[in-house]
Amino acid sequence: MGLRWINEQDLKAIRAQADIVDIMSRYLSLSKKGKNYEALCPFHDDHDPSLSISTDKQIFKCFVCGAGGDVFGFVQKIENISFPEAVAKVAEMIGYPLAMPTSAYKPKADPNQSYYDILQAYISYMQYELKSEAGTLALDYLHRRKLNEDVLYRFEIGYAPDIQASQKYFDAKQYDAKTLKELGLIQNGHALFHDRFVIPIHDANGHPIGFTARKLTNTGDEPKYINSPQTKLYEKGHVIFNYHRAKTFAHKAHRVILVEGAMD
Numbered sequence: 001m002g003l004r005w006i007n008e009q010d011l012k013a014i015r016a017q018a019d020i021v022d023i024m025s026r027y028l029s030l031s032k033k034g035k036n037y038e039a040l041c042p043f044h045d046d047h048d049p050s051l052s053i054s055t056d057k058q059i060f061k062c063f064v065c066g067a068g069g070d071v072f073g074f075v076q077k078i079e080n081i082s083f084p085e086a087v088a089k090v091a092e093m094i095g096y097p098l099a100m101p102t103s104a105y106k107p108k109a110d111p112n113q114s115y116y117d118i119l120q121a122y123i124s125y126m127q128y129e130l131k132s133e134a135g136t137l138a139l140d141y142l143h144r145r146k147l148n149e150d151v152l153y154r155f156e157i158g159y160a161p162d163i164q165a166s167q168k169y170f171d172a173k174q175y176d177a178k179t180l181k182e183l184g185l186i187q188n189g190h191a192l193f194h195d196r197f198v199i200p201i202h203d204a205n206g207h208p209i210g211f212t213a214r215k216l217t218n219t220g221d222e223p224k225y226i227n228s229p230q231t232k233l234y235e236k237g238h239v240i241f242n243y244h245r246a247k248t249f250a251h252k253a254h255r256v257i258l259v260e261g262a263m264d
């Protein structure tokens with residue numbers, strides 16, 4: 001990374017606005033000595049304060065190990081980052097709005113993003129199926145349970161069609177079976193959720209991680225409700241359904257109502 005993406009004007013402004021004493025005091029305990037400050041040097045094994053900071057010159061210098069420089073040099077050295085990164089860091093600390101090309105400062109990609117994408121696509125597919133002919137029974141059932149369109153939309157409730165239809169969907173998406181198994185969408189060689197209405201379960205940050213699904217008729221020996229199995233995303237016992245939506249409201253209202261099932 002070069003300096004090219006921090007322009008000279010910004011650099012000058014940040015240098016003028018950032019006080020080296022203020023910035024260094026976020027990392028070290030400084031003591032005032034006359035006009036200047038001193039501290040234990042973090043760059044060598046220091047027992048007497050060997051590092052001094054000149055407030056006039058806005059630089060620091062260690063008289064034992066020789067470390068020294070300006071405010072950017074200090075941040076660069078103590079954070080072990082590049083010069084442009086140090087400038088960006090100082091800008092952030094003093095609240096200086098630094099316009100940067102988005103590519104230069106991208107947050108780290110979430111390693112699970114491809115899993116969330118698969119689950120989110122599956123949610124959309126099931127929402128579509130709920131409104132299709134195959135989903136008619138499920139939709140009728142949900143309406144009878146007084147779930148209106150707004151609730152269905154907000155909770156992304158969908159319908160998982162029969163095994164063949166789901167398999168056709170997975171094939172069309174070219175997902176590999178191993179990934180689908182890891183996500184709990186396939187079990188015993190076929191789609192876990194079939195002919196059930198399905199409610200997505202999210203983590204605290206709103207990422208889809210699993211599902212709870214109810215069958216529509218009470219016949220047969222399959223359980224009424226089934227949930228996603230434990231997966232690397234869905235850690236049972238660590239997830240509260242709807243928490244990511246409720247947390248802001250709960251914070252404002254200073255209270256939380258916990259119920260047993262997703263439908264409650």
Ligand SMILES: [Zn+2]
Pocket residue numbers: 041042043044046050051062063064065066067
């Ligand atoms: Zn030193």
